Amino acid sequence: MSRTPAAEPDSHEDALTPLTLKRVGIDTYRENVAYMHRECDRYRAEGFQALAKVEIRADGRRILATLNVVDDATIVGCGELGLSEDAFALLGAGEGIPVSIRQAEPPPSIPAMHRKLAGERLTRDDFRHIIRDIAERRYSKIELTAFVVACDLGELDREEVFYLSDAMSRVGRRLDWHEHPVVDKHCIGGIPGNRTSMLVVPIVAAHGLLCPKTSSRAITSPSGTADTMEVLARVDLPFETLSGLVRTHRGCLAWGGTSELSPADDVLISVERPLSVDSPGQMVASILSKKIAAGSTHLLLDIPIGPHAKVNSMAEARRLRKLFEFVAGRLGLTLDVVITDGSQPVGRGIGPVLEARDVMRVLTNHPEAPMDLRQKALRLAGRMLEFDPDVRGGDGFGLARDILDAGRALDKMQAIIEAQGRRPFDPDRPPLAPQVLEVTAHCAGTVIAIDNLQLARIARLAGAPRAIGAGIDLAVRIGEAVEAGQPLYRVYAAYANELTFARQACERDHGIAIGHPDRITRLNVEG
């Protein structure tokens, strides 16, 4: 079709100076940044723009990065290509070696993302392609946000939620423990102090079930299970150490970290969190994909309901339960769901040290152990024990109680703490933060409601979880009668100014409603 007056494609690129790799001492966290000098002839020939997405290759490896153009030769010179600290580590090549740069190709799944943006239903292959590109960090923040918002506003149907979960569980590492059952528990969250995992894991592991539990750190709450466990032991263990430890002790309580399991989930969360987007489909896919990748065969899911919990009504909890059951079924995961009372915090303490104290009191059968935490943990552990084919239906609770009361759960916990790396902690003298504020009742009456969100906010203002000894120690529960001036809770903070922030929040709303006992809303949750 064509005559060509021009010469052969001589590729003027070949005439360019080769670049050498340099590590630039700038921490740009999860965003890879490449630095190139403005006078670099490659920069001028290719017409790269600042903030362009570029592909960097060296030593047979390849990463994507955002380009920053540099005018200061002490940062990078003309023949150099700089990478920020994380990007340099990710590329894994040495300084001074030859490196090439080119405009990054757009990720191949972008047309599918656009179809979701146009409100279409996507296929199983569409989700696989999108999730693979997301896990490889080929999506820009803009593209990632567009996908998350389109899935949220467009509402995935349940088949799509399965496709998404399945695709997420298939990228990254996938564990196989070579035994059956492999049990896990998960709570959808939102209830302060709810540290049942630290009781359930030792009970279940003491019975002999394999329970490789990993937990998260707090993102918007005053403490995550990993933060509380870190008061007692190391939680940031290398993957191989962890799996050896699980085989020996049948359980662990470690931080899931920037896990190699379901890496797409971490990338999606980096957008979902700041937007507080938490649609049912995304919640189900996030939770179940991690469990499948971790090799779990059986999962106990805790859905707390309450006026200030993530789920506010039984109808909503049931809808969510059906979606979890449908997707788990398609994924071949045995799922048991318990709907629990989320109308107030569980236990007395809110914040790493205060929660660790509560957990250790339950394990040691201490007289001041919070009974609600003990009861909830036994109930969940009992249901998990029934995943064991040799345990009769209905026997789980009694079995769990026996394990706890006999001190077998404590022994197991001590073994896990020792294996992960013990930190010094005395539950009778917990290292609480020095600044203290006592919040008291304005008037006499009955505690009719406790606002989980407001208490979490106050505990965070006081410095939890960054300051591990900061937080709230609750003195009352719903239904208790109080006198005017009687203490409701104490706030602990590391610094005076943080205590001031917490006090100002308490003065606006201390989160505890006092009134006539008839005004208490009783939730009709399962046993």
Add this chain to the structure above:
Amino acid sequence: MSRTPAAEPDSHEDALTPLTLKRVGIDTYRENVAYMHRECDRYRAEGFQALAKVEIRADGRRILATLNVVDDATIVGCGELGLSEDAFALLGAGEGIPVSIRQAEPPPSIPAMHRKLAGERLTRDDFRHIIRDIAERRYSKIELTAFVVACDLGELDREEVFYLSDAMSRVGRRLDWHEHPVVDKHCIGGIPGNRTSMLVVPIVAAHGLLCPKTSSRAITSPSGTADTMEVLARVDLPFETLSGLVRTHRGCLAWGGTSELSPADDVLISVERPLSVDSPGQMVASILSKKIAAGSTHLLLDIPIGPHAKVNSMAEARRLRKLFEFVAGRLGLTLDVVITDGSQPVGRGIGPVLEARDVMRVLTNHPEAPMDLRQKALRLAGRMLEFDPDVRGGDGFGLARDILDAGRALDKMQAIIEAQGRRPFDPDRPPLAPQVLEVTAHCAGTVIAIDNLQLARIARLAGAPRAIGAGIDLAVRIGEAVEAGQPLYRVYAAYANELTFARQACERDHGIAIGHPDRITRLNVEG
């Protein structure tokens, strides 16, 4: 309500070393980046995280930035706070002066953005608050994308489009020319070679109407009006120069730039472009807010329709027209809409130099002037002339033709070129790029369709608009009979490898369909 065992809020912050401001020679384009050393005690005390949004204050001024943590003291030392080049310029303070940094407050309009994300209809005040925060760059890329996608998927109703347009026109600078009418034209785009503004402005200005036209550079097309005009004259003029020039010559053809007019539009576009999101509501708000801010009272809007144009059917064009008319009416802007034939490029050239040649040929009444470009420009100019109360309805076209044929439009263009800063250009010897490829017909037949998008893609692969002499010179139009082997167009490129990219694209699809004349789709557009 509270007893306070703790001391006064002593604010441990005050004990921190003050920081001094440093300009860091890194160009991060529109994203403000602040650099702080990891060992800086302020960094440690506040627990700042890399990528956190921070507020920087110095000398009574304030900007928001994203934080990068530095480990190399040659970039910034412990007592310094660095800013990227644009951020430093935006703050407008000198090096070495004291500077403070703190966590940025979340933008106050975020709850309204979340209501849009939940599918709610927003109020006029909601849009004002959101747009103000966006213009002040308080939104992160994630929040911005969420807002754009929510408006796109949720579809704004026409009142909301008015609120959005009005809010956008109210932030930033707003011009008042102190006369009436102030006329402008705008084309919604998508048609290669469509450089009517460069003819319409001189005609209308020669008649005496005030027409302060600013144009954009190409973003996804092979040339924008500003790129083509730049072949003939400077287009990046300081704002004050430009307004003096408009008063003297009644018109200009300059680059709108990173305009102070409707600055929120530029920020929104930074997300809309990479996503190719271009919903009717966003298009209307973007166009009309800029025109209102620029002080226009009358606007002629060109909506081209065609199979490869932005708008594909008359029904769609009419819906868009109604929306433009409703919003313009509420904004107090007189609007006239013309729906034009967008089934093929306008003129022969595609790319800056080639288009400039076409424009100058029309202005000089050259024998090879493209008639379609001339006719379309006369039609649009005629409609604009009728905005003059002294011009009778129907007389505009004849008046425009007289102005063009008498050489008055050419004289006006030369005056504008001279005033903006002439560049050497000879329309008979246009500086075309040296590498040439001639694309010929495979077989005999009639040209039945021309794919605007594919021709634009080929012209961009050939290097347009970066290489100003690159692009496509079309030899045929729809309806013309061709022989096998007859030239369809020539591709010009600056480099052999770019010509290769263009040739590969031509080999896949050269964009010109040849067949039986009965297969031509005739569009029924207004005269």
